[in-house]
Amino acid sequence: MAPLLSLGILAAALVELRLLDWHAVAAMVPRDPRFWPMFALAYATPVLCDWAIYRRLWGVPASGIAALAGKMIGNDLLIGYAGEAYLIAWARARGQPVRAALAAVKDVSILSAVVGNGATLFLTIAALPFLGALQLGVPGWIVAASVAVIAAPPLLALILRRRLFGLPAASLRTVAAIHAVRATATVSLTALLWHLAMPQVAVFWWLVLSALKLVVSRLPLVSNKDLVFAGVTVALLGHQAGVPLMLSMIATLTLATHVAVGAVLGIAGMADAAMRRGRVAAPVG
Numbered sequence: 001m002a003p004l005l006s007l008g009i010l011a012a013a014l015v016e017l018r019l020l021d022w023h024a025v026a027a028m029v030p031r032d033p034r035f036w037p038m039f040a041l042a043y044a045t046p047v048l049c050d051w052a053i054y055r056r057l058w059g060v061p062a063s064g065i066a067a068l069a070g071k072m073i074g075n076d077l078l079i080g081y082a083g084e085a086y087l088i089a090w091a092r093a094r095g096q097p098v099r100a101a102l103a104a105v106k107d108v109s110i111l112s113a114v115v116g117n118g119a120t121l122f123l124t125i126a127a128l129p130f131l132g133a134l135q136l137g138v139p140g141w142i143v144a145a146s147v148a149v150i151a152a153p154p155l156l157a158l159i160l161r162r163r164l165f166g167l168p169a170a171s172l173r174t175v176a177a178i179h180a181v182r183a184t185a186t187v188s189l190t191a192l193l194w195h196l197a198m199p200q201v202a203v204f205w206w207l208v209l210s211a212l213k214l215v216v217s218r219l220p221l222v223s224n225k226d227l228v229f230a231g232v233t234v235a236l237l238g239h240q241a242g243v244p245l246m247l248s249m250i251a252t253l254t255l256a257t258h259v260a261v262g263a264v265l266g267i268a269g270m271a272d273a274a275m276r277r278g279r280v281a282a283p284v285g
């Protein structure tokens with residue numbers, strides 16, 4: 001299973017590699033030297049938070065960060081939950097019982113969705129007067145229904161927690177806290193990254209826009225989220241020249257990083273699998 005997923009990540013990386021316009025990306029990258037360390041930190045934050053979680057649950061060493069990067073890239077380049085399958089296969093290859101690995105990954109994934117929805121719900125309620133003032137053309141009943149849909153998973157998880165989760169309560173609290181840190185860090189680092197790319201806009205407005213981006217991306221009953229977010233951007237920042245280009249540049253850089261890291265992980269994963277098969281097949285002298 002693990003070699004197939006490694007091959008899938010490598011194949012997806014090669015496909016995406018053909019679609020990237022490297023010259024356009026290079027032309028858009030800001031010259032501020034602080035941009036790259038901030039981009040690296042923003043990119044690594046989800047992986048480091050996952051490592052903190054699985055270090056607590058499984059005692060994963062620092063070398064396991066590569067597998068957790070593969071989990072993130074698998075979800076982004078392949079299909080949803082391909083990354084979780086990759087992580088389970090990786091854990092199984094290292095002696096983790098399959099049932100325990102499945103249970104842990106399931107609980108972590110559910111808590112990720114629950115905490116993400118909870119953070120979105122908090123930001124949505126805080127932003128409701130603000131969103132109304134922006135006059136984005138989204139009917140109030142759609143916003144209200146979306147808020148109800150966002151609120152449902154956290155409420156259900158709270159009600160059904162004894163049946164839904166298998167991890168101990170202390171572990172669940174730790175996992176939820178790390179997910180909350182990740183959500184906060186993602187919004188904050190995204191705002192700082194945007195500010196470094198376009199310093200003429202105050203970091204406060206980027207922070208507001210980053211939070212609203214999270215809200216818009218999770219509104220379940222709004223069909224054209226990109227159009228709504230474009231409206232939010234114009235309402236907040238006006239017709240700032242270069243904002244769509246800057247957002248496209250960072251999205252392309254993220255994809256390019258996925259391609260580079262995914263290619264390395266795919267090759268390394270297949271080499272590791274070949275070495276393991278060689279050790280198993282080697283005759284005992």
